[in-house]
Amino acid sequence: xxxxxxMLLLVAGSTxxxxxxxxxxxxxxxxxSRDDHTKAEPHLRAAIRDLEALQARxxxxxxxxxxxxxxxxxxxxLGGAILAYHEGLALSPGDRDLRAALDFARSRVAxxxxxxxxxxxxxxxxxxxxxxxxxxxxxxxxxxxxxxxGLTRSRMLASGRWLTVGVGALLIAxxxxxLLVMQQRAAAxxxxxxxxxxxxxxxxxxDGLSFPPRYATxxxxxxxxxLRRERGDWLQIELSGGEIGWVPRELxxxx
Amino acid sequence: MSRPLSLAAILLLLPAVATAxxxxxxxxxxxxxxxxxxxxxxxxxxxxxxxxxxMEEPCVLRVYxxxxxxxxxxxxxxxxxxxxxxxxxxxxxxxxPSLSETARAATLFGLGSGEQPALLSLAxxxxxxxxxxxxxxxxxxxxxxxxxxxxxxxxxxxxLTASKPFMTQYADPLxxxxxxxxxxxxxxxxxxxxxAWQAAGALDRWERPSLPGWPVLLGLATLPVVGCVVWxxxxxxxxxxxxxxxxxxxxxxxxxxxxxxxxxxxxLDRAGANRAAAALGRYLRERLDLRTNEPTPxxxxxxxxxxxxxxxxxxxxxxxxxxxxxxxxxxxxxxxIVASLRRxxxxxxxxxxxASA
Numbered sequence: 001x002x003x004x005x006x007m008l009l010l011v012a013g014s015t016x017x018x019x020x021x022x023x024x025x026x027x028x029x030x031x032x033s034r035d036d037h038t039k040a041e042p043h044l045r046a047a048i049r050d051l052e053a054l055q056a057r058x059x060x061x062x063x064x065x066x067x068x069x070x071x072x073x074x075x076x077x078l079g080g081a082i083l084a085y086h087e088g089l090a091l092s093p094g095d096r097d098l099r100a101a102l103d104f105a106r107s108r109v110a111x112x113x114x115x116x117x118x119x120x121x122x123x124x125x126x127x128x129x130x131x132x133x134x135x136x137x138x139x140x141x142x143x144x145x146x147x148x149x150g151l152t153r154s155r156m157l158a159s160g161r162w163l164t165v166g167v168g169a170l171l172i173a174x175x176x177x178x179l180l181v182m183q184q185r186a187a188a189x190x191x192x193x194x195x196x197x198x199x200x201x202x203x204x205x206x207d208g209l210s211f212p213p214r215y216a217t218x219x220x221x222x223x224x225x226x227l228r229r230e231r232g233d234w235l236q237i238e239l240s241g242g243e244i245g246w247v248p249r250e251l252x253x254x255x
Numbered sequence: 256m257s258r259p260l261s262l263a264a265i266l267l268l269l270p271a272v273a274t275a276x277x278x279x280x281x282x283x284x285x286x287x288x289x290x291x292x293x294x295x296x297x298x299x300x301x302x303x304x305x306x307x308x309x310m311e312e313p314c315v316l317r318v319y320x321x322x323x324x325x326x327x328x329x330x331x332x333x334x335x336x337x338x339x340x341x342x343x344x345x346x347x348x349x350x351x352p353s354l355s356e357t358a359r360a361a362t363l364f365g366l367g368s369g370e371q372p373a374l375l376s377l378a379x380x381x382x383x384x385x386x387x388x389x390x391x392x393x394x395x396x397x398x399x400x401x402x403x404x405x406x407x408x409x410x411x412x413x414x415l416t417a418s419k420p421f422m423t424q425y426a427d428p429l430x431x432x433x434x435x436x437x438x439x440x441x442x443x444x445x446x447x448x449x450x451a452w453q454a455a456g457a458l459d460r461w462e463r464p465s466l467p468g469w470p471v472l473l474g475l476a477t478l479p480v481v482g483c484v485v486w487x488x489x490x491x492x493x494x495x496x497x498x499x500x501x502x503x504x505x506x507x508x509x510x511x512x513x514x515x516x517x518x519x520x521x522x523l524d525r526a527g528a529n530r531a532a533a534a535l536g537r538y539l540r541e542r543l544d545l546r547t548n549e550p551t552p553x554x555x556x557x558x559x560x561x562x563x564x565x566x567x568x569x570x571x572x573x574x575x576x577x578x579x580x581x582x583x584x585x586x587x588x589x590x591x592i593v594a595s596l597r598r599x600x601x602x603x604x605x606x607x608x609x610a611s612a
Contacts, residue, residue, distance in 0.1 A: 016458050024452055031450045034443040038435060054457075064457040074443045074450075091461045097448065104446055132464045141475050148479035152487050156498070184466065198341035199395060205288070209336050209406070210423075212288030218340065251341050 079197030109222035140176030203245030528581035
């Protein structure tokens with residue numbers, strides 16, 4: 001495979017800016033051929049390769065994840081796209097572009113009827129900001145400081161209005177702190193994300209083809225799950241509804 | 256032979272043709288999950304047709320299972336591998352008796368070849384010793400180059416010495432070629448945002464947001480408290496009167512008394528003196544629990560001594576005397592009395608025993 005070797009050498013010898021510029025050129029070439037998937041695909045693969053090379057060099061940010069996700073989505077790598085969007089959201093939970101892109105990618109997953117294999121629903125309205133831990137900490141700290149100021153001012157002026165301000169701010173600080181602790185606990189318990197990368201993957205009772213399917217309904221490409229454990233080339237995953245089973249590693253993308 | 260007669264002959268001959276394959280029961284223990292339900296000895300073959308197709312275009316996979324001896328139970332199902340399901344869209348077309356077997360039965364009963372073999376098999380009129388599992392496959396990608404081998408697991412009653420009398424046979428993988436065709440020309444799917452290059456700042460290095468350590472958090476929590484304490488102390492030092500006023504505002508009795516004294520007109524007349532005396536009396540009753548309604552100066556001094564405010568006794572005595580002079584002896588013009596009363600109340604409110612009350 002001399003072509004791959006040359007490509008690897010090219011990637012290794014490029015600066016991050018070169019890689020990004022090349023990825024942009026390839027992506028734009030793919031968009032120019034957007035009416036023909038076959039023509040666009042090699043360009044998309046090239047863009048994906050360069051963007052992934054950037055990530056391999058430690059460059060990580062929400063924009064890069066968004067762009068990588070978009071390129072993978074256009075290249076029919078639905079699982080990889082969903083994974084990239086999730087990686088971006090881990091860096092910036094409130095990024096609306098990433099959230100919209102993830103929603104679109106999920107809309108392309110052929111979920112079976114019912115709730116089986118569907119990702120957990122987000123009941124919050126889309127316009128509501130999703131604060132990350134640092135934002136929550138800053139809000140809690142700001143509210144706490146305001147509470148202290150309010151109480152001090154009420155002490156100075158013997159004013160009931162300042163007392164209300166102080167107590168209200170302290171309650172907000174407490175709420176922010178509680179939310180932060182809950183968020184941190186959930187993050188600590190969270191397992192790596194697994195996205196099914198092939199169509200109609202059966203969730204099996206054990207780590208082998210000899211084990212029967214746990215559910216008759218196969219998992220569609222793009223199904224999101226959490227990794228519970230690994231055994232050889234098999235992964236035990238848990239769906240959002242609590243269903244647990246085994247899938248071959250080669251049919252998944254793991255965070 | 257006419258066709259109705261042929262069918263009648265088939266129905267009469269059926270018991271003689273059909274084999275009653277009563278073999279040993281299939282054990283439940285150790286039964287593999289991909290067990291097909293078959294018991295006996297079988298041969299496995301598979302073929303795919305056509306072997307060259309465009310992506311997403313169909314081909315038919317036929318898996319032939321042929322009995323190689325007595326059959327105790329016929330195969331009911333095949334479990335396709337995940338690898339096959341990953342590469343192809345699969346549609347089950349059903350289980351059919353082998354065409355050759357059907358043709359033989361048709362010949363036996365005088366039917367022309369190709370005459371309703373499916374009807375015969377469905378009616379159980381063909382002694383099926385060969386089964387054909389048929390699937391319609393559509394390759395999902397251009398790089399798919401074979402149909403993975405299909406597994407067939409059956410019970411072999413002749414494996415008397417084996418603890419697990421189940422066997423699994425695998426058909427050979429079938430090479431195919433997926434070519435680009437007209438049907439593969441399709442547009443990229445995405446929103447307008449998906450097609451936009453949005454990589455501004457894509458070279459930044461971000462870390463996952465994480466919280467600072469406990470010392471920093473503790474410092475953050477302490478900072479406002481310490482800052483406010485310092486602020487309060489500085490404020491008290493810079494604005495002592497404001498501080499005193501604030502302290503007094505906390506005493507409702509003092510607040511009412513000061514407001515009442517503020518209404519006393521200058522120069523002080525009898526009515527004003529009565530009002531000032533009433534305000535002072537109410538303050539002393541509410542703040543110092545003085546029980547007398549119209550206390551004499553002596554009673555007030557004695558009460559002040561009881562509550563630990565003896566230092567202010569003489570001052571109170573003097574002011575009450577002065578008020579009495581205005582009220583009962585028609586003295587006029589001493590406007591300083593009201594100011595002194597205000598100072599007295601402010602001073603009393605600063606006394607530790609009252610400030611903490």
